[in-house]
Amino acid sequence: MPAGAARESRGSRVERWSFYAAFGVLGGAAVTLLAAPTVIVLITSFTSAYTLKFPPPGYSVRWYRALWESSPEIVAAAVLSLKVAAAATAIAVVLAVAAALALARQRAAWARILDSVFMSPLMLPLLALGLALLVLFSRLGVELSLTTLVIGHVALTAPYILRTTTASYVQLDPTLLECARALGARPWFAFRTVTLPLIAPGIAAGAFIAFMASFDNVAISLFLSDARSEVLPIRLWNIIESSLDVRAAAVSGVLIGATAVLALVMERIVGLSRHVR
Amino acid sequence: MTRGGPRLAEAWQLVLPLTLFFVVFVFAPLGLLGLVSAYNEPELRTMGLAQYAKFFGDAFNVNILVQTLSLALKTTLLAIAIGYPLAYLYTLAPRRLQRVLLLVIVLPLLTSAVVRTFAWIVILGRLGIVNSALQTLGWIDAPLTLLYTPTAVVVALAQIEMPLMVLPVITALTNIDPNLTQASAVLGAGRWRTFWAVTLPLSIPGLLAGCLLVFAAAASAFVTQTLIGGGRHMFMPVYIYQQAIQVYNYPFAATLAVILLVSVLAVVTVVNVLGHRSRGFVHG
Amino acid sequence: MGVTLDRVTHRYGGTLAVDDVSLSVQPGALIVLLGPSGCGKTTLLRIIAGLLGQSAGRAVIGDQVVDALPPNERGAGIVFQNYALFPHMTVAANVAYGLRARGAGRAAAADAVERMLRLVRMETLATRYPRELSGGQQQRVALARTLAVSPRVLLLDEPFGALDKNLRLDMQIEVKRLQRELDITTIMVTHDQSEALSMADRIAVMNRGRIEQFATPEEIYDAPATPFVAAFVGTTNLLRGRLAAAREGFRVELDGGGALWLREAAPCAGEGEVMVVVRPEQFRLDPEGVEGLAATVRMVLPHGPFIIYELSLADGTALKVTAGRGGVAHRPGPGDAVRAALVPGARVPVFPA
Numbered sequence: 001m002p003a004g005a006a007r008e009s010r011g012s013r014v015e016r017w018s019f020y021a022a023f024g025v026l027g028g029a030a031v032t033l034l035a036a037p038t039v040i041v042l043i044t045s046f047t048s049a050y051t052l053k054f055p056p057p058g059y060s061v062r063w064y065r066a067l068w069e070s071s072p073e074i075v076a077a078a079v080l081s082l083k084v085a086a087a088a089t090a091i092a093v094v095l096a097v098a099a100a101l102a103l104a105r106q107r108a109a110w111a112r113i114l115d116s117v118f119m120s121p122l123m124l125p126l127l128a129l130g131l132a133l134l135v136l137f138s139r140l141g142v143e144l145s146l147t148t149l150v151i152g153h154v155a156l157t158a159p160y161i162l163r164t165t166t167a168s169y170v171q172l173d174p175t176l177l178e179c180a181r182a183l184g185a186r187p188w189f190a191f192r193t194v195t196l197p198l199i200a201p202g203i204a205a206g207a208f209i210a211f212m213a214s215f216d217n218v219a220i221s222l223f224l225s226d227a228r229s230e231v232l233p234i235r236l237w238n239i240i241e242s243s244l245d246v247r248a249a250a251v252s253g254v255l256i257g258a259t260a261v262l263a264l265v266m267e268r269i270v271g272l273s274r275h276v277r
Numbered sequence: 278m279t280r281g282g283p284r285l286a287e288a289w290q291l292v293l294p295l296t297l298f299f300v301v302f303v304f305a306p307l308g309l310l311g312l313v314s315a316y317n318e319p320e321l322r323t324m325g326l327a328q329y330a331k332f333f334g335d336a337f338n339v340n341i342l343v344q345t346l347s348l349a350l351k352t353t354l355l356a357i358a359i360g361y362p363l364a365y366l367y368t369l370a371p372r373r374l375q376r377v378l379l380l381v382i383v384l385p386l387l388t389s390a391v392v393r394t395f396a397w398i399v400i401l402g403r404l405g406i407v408n409s410a411l412q413t414l415g416w417i418d419a420p421l422t423l424l425y426t427p428t429a430v431v432v433a434l435a436q437i438e439m440p441l442m443v444l445p446v447i448t449a450l451t452n453i454d455p456n457l458t459q460a461s462a463v464l465g466a467g468r469w470r471t472f473w474a475v476t477l478p479l480s481i482p483g484l485l486a487g488c489l490l491v492f493a494a495a496a497s498a499f500v501t502q503t504l505i506g507g508g509r510h511m512f513m514p515v516y517i518y519q520q521a522i523q524v525y526n527y528p529f530a531a532t533l534a535v536i537l538l539v540s541v542l543a544v545v546t547v548v549n550v551l552g553h554r555s556r557g558f559v560h561g
Numbered sequence: 562m563g564v565t566l567d568r569v570t571h572r573y574g575g576t577l578a579v580d581d582v583s584l585s586v587q588p589g590a591l592i593v594l595l596g597p598s599g600c601g602k603t604t605l606l607r608i609i610a611g612l613l614g615q616s617a618g619r620a621v622i623g624d625q626v627v628d629a630l631p632p633n634e635r636g637a638g639i640v641f642q643n644y645a646l647f648p649h650m651t652v653a654a655n656v657a658y659g660l661r662a663r664g665a666g667r668a669a670a671a672d673a674v675e676r677m678l679r680l681v682r683m684e685t686l687a688t689r690y691p692r693e694l695s696g697g698q699q700q701r702v703a704l705a706r707t708l709a710v711s712p713r714v715l716l717l718d719e720p721f722g723a724l725d726k727n728l729r730l731d732m733q734i735e736v737k738r739l740q741r742e743l744d745i746t747t748i749m750v751t752h753d754q755s756e757a758l759s760m761a762d763r764i765a766v767m768n769r770g771r772i773e774q775f776a777t778p779e780e781i782y783d784a785p786a787t788p789f790v791a792a793f794v795g796t797t798n799l800l801r802g803r804l805a806a807a808r809e810g811f812r813v814e815l816d817g818g819g820a821l822w823l824r825e826a827a828p829c830a831g832e833g834e835v836m837v838v839v840r841p842e843q844f845r846l847d848p849e850g851v852e853g854l855a856a857t858v859r860m861v862l863p864h865g866p867f868i869i870y871e872l873s874l875a876d877g878t879a880l881k882v883t884a885g886r887g888g889v890a891h892r893p894g895p896g897d898a899v900r901a902a903l904v905p906g907a908r909v910p911v912f913p914a
Contacts, residue, residue, distance in 0.1 A: 006627055006629060008631055009634060012467060012634055016467070016468055016631065018469075020468075023369070026359070026362035026363075027366025027367075029359070029362075030363035030439070031366075031378070033359060033439075034363070034382065034436065034439060034440075037397060037399075037400060037436065038385070038388075040396060040399055040400055044399050052398070052399050052402055052404055054400075054405050055409065095294050096295060098292065098294060098295065101291050102289070102290075102292040103292060106288065114296065117299060118295060120303075122490075123493045124493065124538060125496065125534075127517060127518070127537075128307070128538045129306065129307070131517060132306030134521070135309055135310055135527060135531065136302075136305060139309065151302055152302075154302070155302055158295065158298075162295075209386075212387040215389070216387075216390065216391075216392075218390060218499060218500050219497070222499070222518065223518075223522070232389075233390070236389070236391045236392070236395070237391050237500065237504070240391070240395055240398065248395060252395055256388055256392065259384065259387045259388050263384055264380070267376075267380060272380070273380055276379065276383050276444060277379075277445075454643070454645060456641045456643060459612050459639075459641075460647075461647075462632040463611070463632045463638065464659035464706070464707070464710060465659050465662040465710060466659075466662035467662075479648070
């Protein structure tokens with residue numbers, strides 16, 4: 001008996017198309033909105049004019065050159081930011097990885113509470129913490145310095161490393177460690193040869209995100225910087241507020257470019273995208 | 278009992294360093310902040326609640342708090358409107374495109390708030406792209422002042438904090454068992470019904486997580502509030518900075534900080550409680 | 562309503578998940594797709610449901626070619642291995658879902674829900690949530706939800722895999738009863754051969770994307786069409802040898818020593834190298850040691866109602882023979898020499914080697 005071909009009802013087809021169209025348009029608009037400002041800044045940084053006119057009347061690399069040749073204070077600020085970020089991240093890695101190992105598989109209430117406490121800097125206004133630390137140091141009679149700045153940054157970087165390390169550690173099959181112990185490996189040996197290599201990508205991803213967060217931070221640095229030293233984001237802010245110098249666009253361009261390159265490198269090495277959700 | 282994890286004695290040792298750090302450099306300072314807020318005058322002579330009375334007694338002050346929280350709320354709602362469709366689009370994309378999309382979403386989070394805010398200054402400035410476009414289209418003669426308006430702050434903040442909404446929603450959407458949407462389809466539901474009845478409800482925990490992150494970030498977004506809001510619109514963060522660093526009135530600044538902290542914490546707690554109730558359904 | 566698959570092929574990446582499969586299911590029949598994991602049975606099920614689009618061929622439900630229809634318009638019903646109950650809806654809301662999706666009003670849907678829940682004997686749990694139910698209860702709700710929309714064909718994807726053994730048997734009976742009562746065409750996927758043998762009207766044994774045999778359980782068991790089917794279903798002894806015609810039938814000279822006489826040789830009747838498939842229960846031990854193949858007992862394994870003897874032939878080839886518990890006066894033990902002869906009238910498939 002010959003069978004006739006059934007066709008999708010008109011209602012179903014319209015319904016399906018409207019669904020994909022709606023999300024396609026909204027989602028596409030969202031991606032554009034997400035990326036457009038960055039692209040616009042990059043384009044503006046290559047302007048030949050002295051203003052931030054968009055579209056630029058002409059293109060040149062003069063602002064990047066100005067940055068490179070005649071902006072020692074900007075370069076100094078960048079170096080300071082790098083130092084602070086590196087120091088804070090290094091300390092935070094040691095503290096947070098240890099804590100992650102202790103808390104990751106604990107179900108007890110105290111562990112859950114500690115975990116929330118350690119993650120709180122991600123949620124609460126860092127501004128308040130910056131002020132609080134300033135008050136603490138001034139009451140203790142401690143002068144503001146690189147050290148006090150780094151301390152503030154450790155508080156802000158630790159949660160990122162804790163989060164990714166915990167996620168990595170939780171995904172580790174506990175049977176692997178049990179096998180290692182059953183085969184005679186002592187705890188530190190098992191940690192070094194089994195656990196650490198397997199959670200290293202998670203730690204690295206967290207450290208990278210933490211480093212960038214410290215480098216970019218304004219709130220804590222605002223309260224804990226002393227008069228002599230300025231971190232890059234604050235220097236950039238000053239440039240923008242005071243003179244609206246087009247060098248700000250060049251600085252932004254360099255920062256965006258460097259971040260993008262580093263992000264791609266981290267994606268290649270440790271699969272960054274796997275650790276951000 | 279923990280499988281594969283350190284024994285309790287070892288766990289204590291591992292977690293001690295960070296705990297000590299947090300006690301000394303997070304709790305102690307915050308406690309001190311609360312203490313300082315309880316002084317009646319900037320010279321820190323007598324204790325009392327004069328600062329709080331001063332805050333709540335003056336409509337100007339309360340208004341600043343209201344403006345800040347309302348800004349955070351509006352930003353959150355806008356972030357949902359643009360962020361959710363993006364997260365859903367991610368789930369429809371092929372695997373390779375998903376990796377790219379994720380990096381595009383994460384990159385802004387890795388760049389400084391100053392840079393991201395600067396981008397909006399370029400866009401909304403008198404010589405920026407919006408004004409150029411409007412003038413080219415002939416809709417206006419002279420450039421508009423788009424910066425320094427409350428709307429500009431909301432829009433800029435929503436775009437800047439969007440990734441914080443998108444990431445948790447993506448996580449929630451990808452955790453939904455594909456069999457559920459397939460079962461819905463075979464039972465006769467079209468795409469829209471499946472979305473409203475199955476996908477959206479099951480993604481609510483992620484949505485709430487995103488809302489929390491965006492709300493907290495927007496309330497504390499010092500840089501964007503100041504650069505885009507300008508001097509005309511005052512929010513809590515810049516008020517705190519001003520009182521501490523420019524006026525040296527630490528008790529009042531501390532009071533402001535405590536009030537901001539408590540407000541954000543209150544919202545976070547309420548939403549978390551709601552979140553736990555809805556989570557029960559998802560992990561059915 | 563019957564289901565027909567006409568030369569369906571599905572390519573996934575570089576591999577052929579389904580290879581030129583044609584199948585015709587009678588209306589009201591319960592057929593089982595049986596095979597090892599990766600054989601394409603679940604892929605086929607999803608193609609029928611419309612969740613997967615095949616690379617070639619046609620799928621027909623009733624007298625309609627359904628390839629162009631999306632899953633929500635095919636009139637099929639599918640129950641997944643993990644039941645896929647909506648966790649945020651009550652049992653009643655779950656069962657009502659399909660009806661509401663098709664535009665039924667609350668009252669009409671509520672009536673249907675009550676009827677369906679009574680059918681699967683879950684009417685007291687209508688206000689519960691899926692996480693409060695046991696595995697068996699969840700499955701019954703999943704069935705009720707699917708049957709509520711009166712599908713033309715019922716598709717079951719390894720439905721009993723997640724249940725423990727005793728519950729499995731009960732649910733198999735339950736599903737068979739429902740299927741008969743509603744007279745609904747059912748296609749079930751499983752890798753469990755005893756399940757297939759007990760439930761199916763006909764079984765399609767699949768291997769690597771192809772159907773090796775589509776027949777009743779008896780035929781699958783007694784007259785397997787290929788060595789794969791013979792080996793997959795039930796336990797078997799695969800014996801190699803040479804086939805030659807003989808008086809009143811055929812004679813197979815076994816490589817392992819000894820010979821078997823067969824009245825008929827099927828599917829292969831040509832002389833030459835062959836493989837003979839004998840089931841353990843088709844051998845009987847002759848303790849007097851006169852008739853049959855010479856073998857030594859290696860192990861004796863009591864197995865509930867019968868005993869499995871692990872023997873070895875002259876050249877070491879292993880032979881499994883089952884015998885009932887009672888009746889044998891002297892039970893052979895390990896190391897004994899015995900003879901294994903074919904039970905009279907045994908149908909023994911012969912395949913070209």
